[in-house]
Amino acid sequence: MPRYEITIEKDACDGIFACLTRDPRFVEAPDGLATIDPDADPVYDCDGEVSDDGERVVAAFDDDRLEEARRAAAACPTDAIIVEEVDE
Template sequence: MPQYDIIIEKDACDGIFACLTRDPRFVEGEDGLATVDPDADPVYDCEGAVTDTDERVVATFDDDRIDEARQAAAACPTDAIVVRVREGDE
């Protein structure tokens, strides 16, 4: 299973939250922008590492839910979300 990163660029995020309806791991952060919380999904017990800085959120997963993450990224009208497969995992 490939390891992948979900990256949210905070300066591009407008808090529209179209991503939240595509992938329940996306939630509203304390700053009013989208972030990722692996524990927010009530259906799947998933583990992920999340780094949240002033510039971006980077969440790393190694599950089979990359398509949900890609759908969330595609739904973002400001293109603030990128999903990247980790090098060597393609």
């Protein structure tokens, strides 16, 4: 399975939340912007590493849900989400 990273650029996020309907790992953060919570998905048990440095949220996964993440990124009208395959 590919290893991939999802990055949310907080400056670009407007809290429109189109991503939430494409991938349940995307959730609303207390600041009103999107974030990623691997435990938020009610169907799949996800393992992911998530960091938030105040400017961006970065999550790394190695599961078969890369296309869901890409759909969430494509739905973002402000292009705040970047999904990239990464080497281990």
